[in-house]
Amino acid sequence: MSFNQELDRHGVWRKDFAARLQNLAEWLSGRDLLGVGVRERLDHLRAQLKNDKIMVAFVAEFSRGKSELINAMFFADYGRRIMPASVGRTTMCPTEIAYEPQEPPCLRLLPIESRLQAQSLLDWRQVPQKWEQVTLDVHDPEQLALAIQKVAEVRRVSQQQAAALGFWHEEQPEDNPLPGPDGLIEVPKWRHALINIAHPLLKQGLVILDTPGLNAIGAEPELTISLLPQAQAVVFILAADTGVTKSDLTVWRQHLVAPDQVRESRLVVLNKIDTLWDDLRTPAQVQAQIAAQRSDVAAVLGVSAPQVLAVSAQKGLLAKINHDPELLAASHLLELEAALGVGLLSHRREILRSSTALGIDALRREISRLVHIRARDLIEQVQELESLRGKNTSAIRQMRLRIEQEQAHFDASAAKIQALRSVHLRLLNELLVLLGATHLKTEAQKLVVALRQPGIKFGVKRAYAETFERLGAGLVRANELAIEIQSMLEGSFKGLNAEYGFSLQVPTPPQLMQYQHDLQKIETSHVHYLGLGNTLRLARTDFTERLTRALMSRLRVVYDTALNELDIWNKSASSQIDAQLRERRRHFSRRIEAVARIQHAAGDLDGRIRELEQHQAELHLVDAQLTELTEQLMSDAQEAPADAALA
Ligand SMILES: Nc1nc2c(ncn2[C@@H]2O[C@H](COP(=O)(O)OP(=O)(O)OP(=O)(O)O)[C@@H](O)[C@H]2O)c(=O)[nH]1
Ligand SMILES: [Mg+2]
Structure with missing residues (x-):
């Protein structure tokens, strides 16, 4: 099953479950059983289901095809590129793509100068007026793509300013960008971008994080230390035409081999395999070459060969747009989506389910306590009257x-x-x-x-x-x-x-x-x-x-x-x-x-x-119904949803 289908299924389950909790709340309120404690627990459970976000981060040196892969995996339905993808450095700031229903579709950009102030990114998120906001028209792919071009914007500043912003270091001259003829240095215009659009997958809690290549990040510890560790999956991308370069290894070491990693949450993608397609060679020869490159990559990075997936993002995108199944198969894009779907989502679902089951259990105990007090009070009253x-x-x-x-x-x-x-x-x-x-x-x-x-x-x-x-x-x-x-x-x-x-x-x-x-x-x-x-x-x-x-x-x-x-x-x-x-x-x-x-x-x-x-007698019935209702919820929380849920 592909990532999209898995996510869909998970989304259906969450929505369904939330609706049933709502029914339970109404049922309880009709029987005067919705006290403060019960309501708290219900609200907590509902929030848990609603806020279940899944972040997938795309990390690589520049021009390996991160943005193209995002386009191919998630935005092919727009019929064109949405995230800017072009030769050279393109994406200049970390870009988070998600869906918040209470906000209009928009692109929000935090100016790079915010780095000179004391607040963390988390703090800035709470201050919407500091972000430049661009409204997005989700029904107009041209306008959408044009607006999102902004994440590629740069500014030219003096060496001193670049140093203050974290893009120039006297002590590590080899990492510094080349100054222009005027001595000015190109730095990203924005520090962070947030895109809010109503895409079906984003609606279900998917958050995509596109990142810029090495130098464009410029010693931003926030990305390594705060943002990426929150991601449930990190996709590391290499290009078949460049192989594993020194700077690829630097990125890998900085972001991907953090200690304590969860193994299945790391995926290595060998992109641009179409550059190896060659009419002068037989398909078998091409396949052999791709296989050899995969095992080379695995050896250099110290991962198992099946953990390296060879794809062509660009051909995958093209194939989806033109509805070309043959090209899509050759791009191996769907295999990547499936790997992401199985490894990441099933793990995520497990966690949510077991915590939901715990929540339901606590809720049930809270309610049955109330029912039992009432039952006992009734018995006492009857005895008294008798x-x-x-x-x-x-x-x-x-x-x-x-x-x-x-x-x-x-x-x-x-x-x-x-x-x-x-x-x-x-x-x-x-x-x-x-x-x-x-x-x-x-x-x-x-x-x-x-x-x-x-x-x-x-x-x-x-x-x-x-x-x-x-x-x-x-x-x-x-x-x-x-x-x-x-x-x-x-x-x-x-x-x-x-x-x-x-x-x-x-x-x-x-x-x-x-x-x-x-x-x-x-x-x-x-x-x-x-x-x-x-x-x-x-x-x-x-x-x-x-x-x-x-x-x-x-x-x-x-x-x-x-x-x-x-x-x-x-x-x-x-x-x-x-x-x-x-x-x-x-x-x-x-x-x-x-x-x-x-x-x-x-x-x-x-x-x-x-x-x-x-x-x-009525209370007895309530108790029996309650047991049935909560048992049903419990077993639904624990079992995998039936495939019928998709239909
Ligand atoms: N031939 C080929 N080109 C690709 C493929 N994927 C991406 N490209 C091209 O490679 C270039 C870089 O792609 P991007 O998606 O911008 O790369 P990126 O990793 O996002 O780069 P930055 O944003 O600069 O960090 C673009 O011209 C893409 O069209 C692929 O599978 N095959
Ligand atoms: Mg990019």
């Missing part, structure tokens, strides 16, 4: 008094719960500080100071190790606090359950230590990046600052995820208490009301009991 059978009015009055006393005792529990809450909040706040933005900023600042020390060249590893040790220690402390809170909750829930007959269950504790692994990954990728001859640049203030900003934005993603987990944990604890308090108050007023009715018309007792039994 005990009134044949009793005189004074006995009935006695009972009412007793219920009112119980109610007063229960109201006093509010103070206890308040005390519990304030202890909980105090500990929680202490924990939140350890994962907060201020804490991170302070740590990053210490790293900047350390990296600026003269002669840091040999101490980079140590400076990082120390910073990450401190961050790690903060995480350990946060985890200890979480354990403390969890055991406090266990104790007080137990007490409340015993004293007031609640059925509070402590929520699943957050797994903070898992983020230690993310921290390690970030540390290694930085140390790796700096090991690639970038250490010398640390002497430059702007470089060190860009580097730490990139570090910050990646750390922030990790810490925000952790904070989000804490939030769910915390809400699950407090919303349970709220729900049980609410149910209990209702229970009291129902009991008093029932007794009051019987006080006024003693004969109504049987009728009232029948009514309650009717409610019991």
Whole structure:
């Protein structure tokens, strides 16, 4: 199955699943079961399904055919080239192509001068007015392609300006671009481009990242350190007519062999095989030559031969536009799409499914807790009324008094719960500080100071190790606090359950230590990046600052995820208490009301009991339906969708 079909299928499943969650929400609301805790969980699940983005990055030295391959794989339906692809350097800034339904189709460009300011790319994304915006007409491929040409724009600046922007380095003259006759240097006009268009695949959460070749990136740590590690797949491209050059190897080493890589998420493409097609040779000879080149490439890059796919992007694009199946087969484009589809998407789907299944399970427990409280309350009421059978009015009055006393005792529990809450909040706040933005900023600042020390060249590893040790220690402390809170909750829930007959269950504790692994990954990728001859640049203030900003934005993603987990944990604890308090108050007023009715018309007792039994039967049915509904959702989350879903 091709990448497009796989993605389609995944999209159908996600949409379908989201619709069914919506139905569940309506069903629950109709039965007064959509409390705060349940709604939170449902919203979280829906957001998870909706935001399931899959980023595929195309990385290579210039002119290997990255943009052409994107055109061929994703945009052939426009009947022409959409991303600019031409000889020489073309794409000058990283270009992200995605779909955001709440925004109009447009191209947004962040000026290169933004590099002179302190914000990271992540920060700039939040400031739309700093981006130049060009409206796109998706029904007019000519206009679309013309507008997107902007990603190839350059500016000419003085050597000094180029240095400030990160494109000129005294200490590494061999990497510097050639100045023009006027001494000016060509630099990209834009730092980053975002394209928002409603393509079917993009609608399903695909994000494509096109990148420029080596020098056009100009020591932009953000790409290596923040952007590419987020990509679920990185496609590395070589050209059959140039083979593996020195600069190809530099790109490969910088971006593709990051430690801790997920093997199946890297694809090597040997592009432009059409340049080997030769009328003077037999097809068999050509095939043999391609095969030999594939194994050469595999050997040089240290990957297995099947991991190298030989294609012709240009002929693939042409074949799709002209509906020429023979040429399409010869281009081997569909094989590449299939490899990407199988390796990447199935892995991605697994992750989403298992986390969805976990979410449904938590949701089910949350709801059935509510159902069981109601069932128990009904049983108690029936028993209470049964005990009134044949009793005189004074006995009935006695009972009412007793219920009112119980109610007063229960109201006093509010103070206890308040005390519990304030202890909980105090500990929680202490924990939140350890994962907060201020804490991170302070740590990053210490790293900047350390990296600026003269002669840091040999101490980079140590400076990082120390910073990450401190961050790690903060995480350990946060985890200890979480354990403390969890055991406090266990104790007080137990007490409340015993004293007031609640059925509070402590929520699943957050797994903070898992983020230690993310921290390690970030540390290694930085140390790796700096090991690639970038250490010398640390002497430059702007470089060190860009580097730490990139570090910050990646750390922030990790810490925000952790904070989000804490939030769910915390809400699950407090919303349970709220729900049980609410149910209990209702229970009291129902009991008093029932007794009051019987006080006024003693004969109504049987009728009232029948009514309650009717409610019991209804609740029983709700419980059974609920089990069925959630079980169905569970199994759908775990199993692969039937092929029929495609039809
Ligand atoms: N013959 C042949 N030419 C190709 C093929 N793929 C791309 N090209 C050409 O190679 C040139 C460079 O392609 P681009 O897609 O611009 O390359 P790129 O990797 O995006 O390069 P930059 O944007 O400069 O980093 C263009 O003229 C393409 O038409 C191919 O499969 N066969
Ligand atoms: Mg390009």
